[in-house]
Amino acid sequence: MNHLKTFALLAGLTALFMGIGYMIGGTTGMLIALLFASGMNLFSYWNADKIVLRMYRAQPVDENHPNAVVRTYVADVLQMARDAGLPRPKIAIIPNDQPNAFATGRNPENAAVCATTGLLDMLTREEIRGVMAHELAHVKNRDTLTMTVTATIAGAIAALANFALFFGGGDDRERPGGLIGTLALMILAPMAAGLVQMAISRTREYDADRVGAEIARDPHALASALQKIEAYAKRIHNPTAERNPASGQLFIINPLAGRGADNLFSTHPNTGNRVRALTELAMKMGGGRRPAPAPTAPPLTAATSVPGAGRPRGPWG
Numbered sequence: 001m002n003h004l005k006t007f008a009l010l011a012g013l014t015a016l017f018m019g020i021g022y023m024i025g026g027t028t029g030m031l032i033a034l035l036f037a038s039g040m041n042l043f044s045y046w047n048a049d050k051i052v053l054r055m056y057r058a059q060p061v062d063e064n065h066p067n068a069v070v071r072t073y074v075a076d077v078l079q080m081a082r083d084a085g086l087p088r089p090k091i092a093i094i095p096n097d098q099p100n101a102f103a104t105g106r107n108p109e110n111a112a113v114c115a116t117t118g119l120l121d122m123l124t125r126e127e128i129r130g131v132m133a134h135e136l137a138h139v140k141n142r143d144t145l146t147m148t149v150t151a152t153i154a155g156a157i158a159a160l161a162n163f164a165l166f167f168g169g170g171d172d173r174e175r176p177g178g179l180i181g182t183l184a185l186m187i188l189a190p191m192a193a194g195l196v197q198m199a200i201s202r203t204r205e206y207d208a209d210r211v212g213a214e215i216a217r218d219p220h221a222l223a224s225a226l227q228k229i230e231a232y233a234k235r236i237h238n239p240t241a242e243r244n245p246a247s248g249q250l251f252i253i254n255p256l257a258g259r260g261a262d263n264l265f266s267t268h269p270n271t272g273n274r275v276r277a278l279t280e281l282a283m284k285m286g287g288g289r290r291p292a293p294a295p296t297a298p299p300l301t302a303a304t305s306v307p308g309a310g311r312p313r314g315p316w317g
Helices: 002-055 068-083 117-122 125-140 143-167 178-216 219-233 239-243 245-250 271-285
Strands: 090-094 101-104 112-116
Touching (some): 002 143, 068 178, 090 117, 101 125, 178 271
Parallel strands (some): 090 112
Antiparallel strands (some): 101 112
16 A cells, blocks of 8 residues: 555655746646756665764674674674565664664665664664664665655756746746746745655655565554654754754654654654554564663763774774
């Protein structure tokens, strides 16, 4: 059902682009805007993983990390990736006290999953597994590609609005609404495109919750993790996300001061709705499976913000 909703929203966004493009800039303006937006987003598609990992100072980790909790985190991600039939992803930790996580990469062969040090420090092993299974679900569902296509069309609509602003759009014969109609479209079209883009993002989150719960075989753990992360996000700020709010939609819970209600202007579903859906899924799955407890994590240090680092050990802990 979520795949069907995504397809319907994408089709609606494409129809919106074609209709608005013709009304504002005629056929030529529509094609110019599409090419412009496609070029920008194609660059982002190929380089987004490198950009976002560098932005958040992500530190690659592997099975040889000195901290036991990090080693367990890596082992669980690799085991769940194998169970899901995915290639080995890049695994990283982000030095940030807010518990959160995201996935990036243009396809499963070039995917990276990241957890903050706050997530590893504050959640149980079961909850961490649930969160990272959710991120692997984004990889499995190729949501990065879906959101890139969505951003391309939404960006093309915004480019059309700018085209109308600076060049006056197409000939009056190509604009049924005339000048007033064009002005209205300049304001309303990008807003409508943004709303559809947010709706697609929320739909993909619900689907990743479902697939992630199936990968980890423990919907309750993911539900518990979502509630904890939201509670902490309201009290622990994520400075990098605050400076780059567009990256907020990558995370499993909105990192921007805990905003996350199911409304027109939210990129994330309401956490209560997600928990209810996961609880229903757990009943269908018979309660889910819970792995063994995680080893106790040493406290984070001020020197590096990497779990278990008693003194600076270089950029990779």
